[in-house]
Amino acid sequence: MNDSVKAGKTTAIVAYLTPLGGLIAIFMNLEPKNEFARFHIRQAFGIHLLFISFGILSSTYGSLYSASGLFLCYSVLWVFSFIGAVSEKKQLIPFLGNYFQKWFTFIQ
DSSP: OHHHHHHHHHHHHHHHHOHHHHHHHHHHTSSSOOHHHHHHHHHHHHHHHHHHHHHHHHHHTOOHHHHHHHHHHHHHHHHHHHHHHHTTOOOOOTTTHHHHHHHTTTOO
C-alpha cells in the first residue's frame, strides 16, 4: 500500500494545481492506474468544478461579499485536499467528498 501511495503522489499533487493540471493527471494515471492518484484526481476534479461554478454564480448573481465567501470556501477545501495529497492521506473533503467519489467514477 505504501509503495502504491508513493507511486501516485506526484499525479495526485498535479491534479490540484489547476483545472488543466487535473486533466494532465488523468492522462498520467492511464497506465499504470493508481488508486491513490485516482482518489485525489476525483477530489480535485470536484473542487475545480466548484471553482468554476462559484465563478459563474458570483459573476451572475453575487456581490463582492458573496463572491469573497464562495472563494474562501473553495480555497479552504483546496488547501485541505492539497495537504492530504502531499501528506499521502486519502481524506475526503467535508460534505462533498463522498459525492465526488461516486459522481466521477468515469475517472479511472
